[in-house]
Amino acid sequence: NAGVMQNPRHLVRRRGQEARLRCSPMKGHSHVYWYRQLPEEGLKFMVYLQKENIIDESGMPKERFSAEFPKEGPSILRIQQVVRGDSAAYFCASSPPLWAEMNTEAFFGQGTRLTVV
């Protein structure tokens, strides 16, 4: 799981600023998943992306949140005009492309801890 790289590890933003979280998947993986963990809770799915394509964004808040996974470069989770309630740990996972079968290996990055002050 060390192969999924997230940065920054910690991010502090003032209310109203923008937060950009980056995720580089494991080598050979072209699917990326973002999850959010609020204090004292489990992870909640936000969005699932392939390169240049959003597969499932059913867990994304309707406003202020967006995600992309460009052809080149890391996946970005962007939060505009952050509020205190956005403070959480944001995790990224990646998986290989060839599983019309199931995802049997869901390795996570170390997470980005966003604090909104």
Place this chain on the structure above:
Amino acid sequence: AQKITQTQPGMFVQEKEAVTLDCTYDTSDPSYGLFWYKQPSSGEMIFLIYQGSYDQQNATEGRYSLNFQKARKSANLVISASQLGDSAMYFCAIGYSTLTFGKGTMLLVSP
């Protein structure tokens, strides 16, 4: 929709003993995977073990084994010979591609 229930907020075990962490699930999908993760105080999510819904045998990975009872919709994690380093939060999850997590069980291992 899928749901995971972990009924034990906290568990205590002595070093070298075995411990079982409970997980029950609900899903309407015919095919799914069950996962366990460990989250130590440092915060990272460490993948422990996976069980496919059609796997005939219970999954094992070192000291971790998954007691999978499909009819009961349970996927309990068994940790044998607990170590102090096993103290952490443990999360059960279900999914096909995206995962649904439970609220977790805090395990404390005492000397």
